[in-house]
Amino acid sequence: MSFFDKFKDKAHAHLSLNICMLGARGVGKTTVLTSIFNDSRSKDGFARTRISMMAKPETRTELAKHRDKLLEVFSKRTDIAVIPPSKGEHIFKFDLGLLGCTPCVDLTVTDYPGEKLEQEPEYVSEKIRESEVVIIAIDAPYLMEDGGAYNEEKNQVALVTKFVEDNLDSFDDKLVMLVPLKCEKYLDLLVEESRRKNRSEEMFRLICDKFYMRLISLLQSKGKVAVVVAPILTVGGVVFDRFVYDGQMHVSKFKFYDGITADGADAKYFPVFCAQPIIYLLSFVAMKYKRYRNKAGFFGMLLQSVFDFLDKNEDFLVEMVKVDKLRLKEGNGYKMICGSNLFYSKND
Numbered sequence: 149m150s151f152f153d154k155f156k157d158k159a160h161a162h163l164s165l166n167i168c169m170l171g172a173r174g175v176g177k178t179t180v181l182t183s184i185f186n187d188s189r190s191k192d193g194f195a196r197t198r199i200s201m202m203a204k205p206e207t208r209t210e211l212a213k214h215r216d217k218l219l220e221v222f223s224k225r226t227d228i229a230v231i232p233p234s235k236g237e238h239i240f241k242f243d244l245g246l247l248g249c250t251p252c253v254d255l256t257v258t259d260y261p262g263e264k265l266e267q268e269p270e271y272v273s274e275k276i277r278e279s280e281v282v283i284i285a286i287d288a289p290y291l292m293e294d295g296g297a298y299n300e301e302k303n304q305v306a307l308v309t310k311f312v313e314d315n316l317d318s319f320d321d322k323l324v325m326l327v328p329l330k331c332e333k334y335l336d337l338l339v340e341e342s343r344r345k346n347r348s349e350e351m352f353r354l355i356c357d358k359f360y361m362r363l364i365s366l367l368q369s370k371g372k373v374a375v376v377v378a379p380i381l382t383v384g385g386v387v388f389d390r391f392v393y394d395g396q397m398h399v400s401k402f403k404f405y406d407g408i409t410a411d412g413a414d415a416k417y418f419p420v421f422c423a424q425p426i427i428y429l430l431s432f433v434a435m436k437y438k439r440y441r442n443k444a445g446f447f448g449m450l451l452q453s454v455f456d457f458l459d460k461n462e463d464f465l466v467e468m469v470k471v472d473k474l475r476l477k478e479g480n481g482y483k484m485i486c487g488s489n490l491f492y493s494k495n496d
Contacts, residue, residue, distance in 0.1 A: 163457035165244075167257045167429065168276050170265065170311075171285030172304045176329045176382050177259045179231070180285070181240050182214045183382060183419030184426065194423065197470045198463075201426065202251065204241040211240070215417075218383060222417050228386055228402055237264060245464075252461060255426075262304045265311040273315035280436075281323045281429045284308060284363075288328040288379070289388040289400045291354055292347065298391065298398045299359055309363040316366060323374045323432045323490070324367055325425055326355055328481070330400075331379040333387040335481055337420060338407025348481030352377055356485060364485060374432060374487025378424055379480070385415030424482075427475045431491045434458075434468040438492070468492075 169177050185203050194200065203211055214231070221228050238259040243251030260272050276282055290302040300306060312319065328334075334347040355377055356364060367373045389403040404412030437458045440451065458465045472492040476482040 162252055162254065163453060163461075164254045164256070165429065165433065166275070166279035167255070167281045167283060167425065168272070168279045169257060169259045169283045169285060170272075170308055171259075171262070171283075172287070172302055173235075173261045173263075175285045175287040175303070177285050178214055178238065179218065179382050180327075180329055180380060180422060181257060181259075182211045182218065183380070183422035185211050185242070194427075194471065195474065197467045197474070198246045199430070199467045199471060200245055200247050200251075201255075202243045204243060207240045207242065218417050222385060222404075222415060225404065228383070229399070236261065246467060252457075252464060255429075262307055265307055269311060269315065272311070273318045276315070276322070277318040279322070280433055281325065281425065282319065283325045283327050283425060284360075286326060286328045286355070287400070288331045288334060288351065289391075290398075291328060291359065292334055292351060293388065293391065296354060296359060301397055303359075305359050305363070309360075309366070312363055312366050316370065319367060319370055319373055321372045321436070323376070323428060323487070325376050325378045325428060326360060326364075327425065328355070328377070328379040329382050330388065330402075331481065332381050332384065332405065335379060335381060336387075336407070337381065337480075338405070348379065351379065351481055352483055368486050372487075372490070374490040375485040376428065376487075377481065377483050377485065378421070378428070378476070379482070380422055380424070381418075381420035382422075384418035384420060385412065421476065421480070423474075424476055427471050428491075430468045431472040431475055434465060434472070435490055435492045437465070439490075 171177060185201070202208070217231050220226070221231070240257040242255040242257070244253035244255050245251035258275060260275070264272055287302050290296070290299045328351060331351070333345075334351055336345045364375060367375050385404060385406060386402040387405040389401045391398040392401055393399070404415035406412045406414040406416070408414065433454060436451070437454055441455060469492050475491070477484065
């Protein structure tokens with residue numbers, strides 16, 4: 149084997165995948181990344197597949213510190229708002245691979261706060277172009293409470309929509325996930341179904357028919373874009389309580405909740421559905437490979453790297469397909485708006 153062939157084999161043995169997170173500062177994106185990492189390793193993560201996910205050392209240290217802060221909130225029963233929001237662009241790096249094998253996928257999740265969309269739109273647009281998935285984080289209490297009176301104030305819908313409109317070409321062939329966070333009050337999974345206060349239909353309606361209607365319409369116009377509403381219970385044992393005006397904006401306050409006691413005495417940290425963005429990513433990339441693999445033509449570097457990798461890592465492709473069985477498609481607030489054909493299904 150020539151040096152060039154060895155180099156090619158080495159280059160094709162690894163794949164880089166990127167996720168962009170857009171949303172206002174303080175909606176809880178770092179907490180979600182902490183929960184994604186923990187949930188992916190639980191029985192509700194990549195169960196029944198051989199896929200494993202591990203944070204790279206620097207990210208692992210950061211997420212472990214953040215998780216310790218979350219656990220301390222519950223052990224000391226302090227206000228979850230004492231955990232300060234991240235500042236500026238924030239990058240999280242993970243390894244994906246098969247259990248017992250050397251990791252073969254570099255996964256990078258980058259958090260771009262709202263001001264970045266205003267100050268450096270070309271930069272963020274190019275990063276989206278290099279990504280497979282765009283997560284638009286939504287602070288659910290601001291969407292759901294008081295008729296959504298403070299939704300724009302917090303979630304900056306107009307800013308995000310204008311950014312999408314001005315950079316629509318960067319969203320070609322992408323998965324866009326509208327992810328309401330802090331949904332514990334609206335998907336009360338701590339009680340039996342007969343007592344559950346499920347407001348997911350209301351959430352879906354407010355997103356699709358009111359606050360994000362223009363944004364969704366823009367994305368649908370692209371044709372090859374998948375759009376899904378994918379709510380997350382960010383920490384589990386707290387629910388929205390009230391808004392307090394701090395002189396500048398309305399700040400959400402939370403209370404402990406365990407589904408049994410009046411004061412949430414047994415409330416615990418237990419995020420739910422947090423591995424779903426990664427599950428959606430893997431299914432989306434696997435189906436993209438299937439759609440394009442037999443088509444001649446010129447591919448961008450990103451798509452070509454996916455092809456080269458999956459051609460040489462068939463075992464990983466098999467597990468990516470299995471992951472789709474874990475993807476929430478309907479129920480618990482999950483709904484595809486468009487692009488359901490861009491994922492693997494049981495018929496593929």
